[in-house]
Amino acid sequence: MNDQTIAIIPARYASTRFPGKPLADMLGKPMIQRVYERVAGVVGRAVVATDDDRIRKAVEAFGGEVVMTSPLCSSGTERCREAFDKIGRGETIILNLQGDEPFIQAEQIGLLISAFDKPETDIATLAEAFAPDTAYRKLNNPNSPKIVTDHQGYALYFSRSVI
Structure with missing residues (x-):
């Protein structure tokens, strides 16, 4: 586990294609919990960034870390930036891992983190x-x-x- 890595999971309720998607039930757990659990076991710290109180309450209910962000964020990346500015602890690798990827594998997250082993890497995506x-x-x-x-x-x- 890399303690210098933070995974920020942007999650908003007002999705245009599937409103409420982060709270969609997946075998008794909301989707955002499935994502959080996958991510939290791989990185030093996982945080859900949301502008919605329903999502905040759901994350707190399963014991996850959550930060409220502005509803004016125009993208998940912007939401991640605001979240890191609020709660970052000097982590050197910041992952923007989507709240609608409940099947992401630890190996995929590890591959993404390993891209930063090269000093010239500033940004990476799978x-x-x-x-x-x-x-x-x-x-x-x-x-x-x-x-x-x-x-x-x-x-x-x-x-x-x-x-």
């Missing part, structure tokens, strides 16, 4: 290539973000559209 025979309907799914990288794996841009 990505997986689509198989050559991927159906167009899967590629066209706006719920699946796409990334274009250069030959060294550096992100050029992200899109929810087919690129």
